[in-house]
Amino acid sequence: MIKIVAENYIKEEYQEEFLKLTKELIILSREEKGNISYHLYQDINDDSHFTFIEEWQNQEAIDEHNQTKHFTTIVPQIKSFASKPSRAIKYKEVQ
Template sequence: MKKQHLTIVARILVKEEHRESVKAELMKLLDVTRAEEGNISYDLHQDNENPNLFLFHERWVNQEYLQKHSQSAHFVQFQKATEGKLEDFTVHKMTEIEN
């Protein structure tokens, strides 16, 4: 039986005038989050047509590890640093469909 990991797709739309500062804050999350217990993958993408649109594709062992991440010092710092700089931040919690 395949393990049912939690997949997160986070869509972050940044106000254009804050694109570079928010991108820098997003980049700060990469290594520290990848080192977190329970993280399987944590990948950041930038849209090819709209450079203000970023997407995280994340995989976590389970919801409990994601919850710990959302309360981590580095994620709380990211939220403070980007306050008022985002148009939208949408998180989709998903489970892979087995074939």
């Protein structure tokens, strides 16, 4: 299992549009065979700070995800809403 923590900082004026797009991205991503879980969280202390926490079976599943139509169309739009660069870290479980 590979866990991805992907942080995004979204300008206030785009947050509504962002939440619409991420809803679609999440629904479609959860349908992918290699996906285990896919959730979006908002920083309690910073409304502009949204973080995806995703679980994938392996790197192959991530590579497939990154080539899907929903990823390649929605993620660039999300990046255009950013107030700061996004940050994605891939993790393996230790304990």
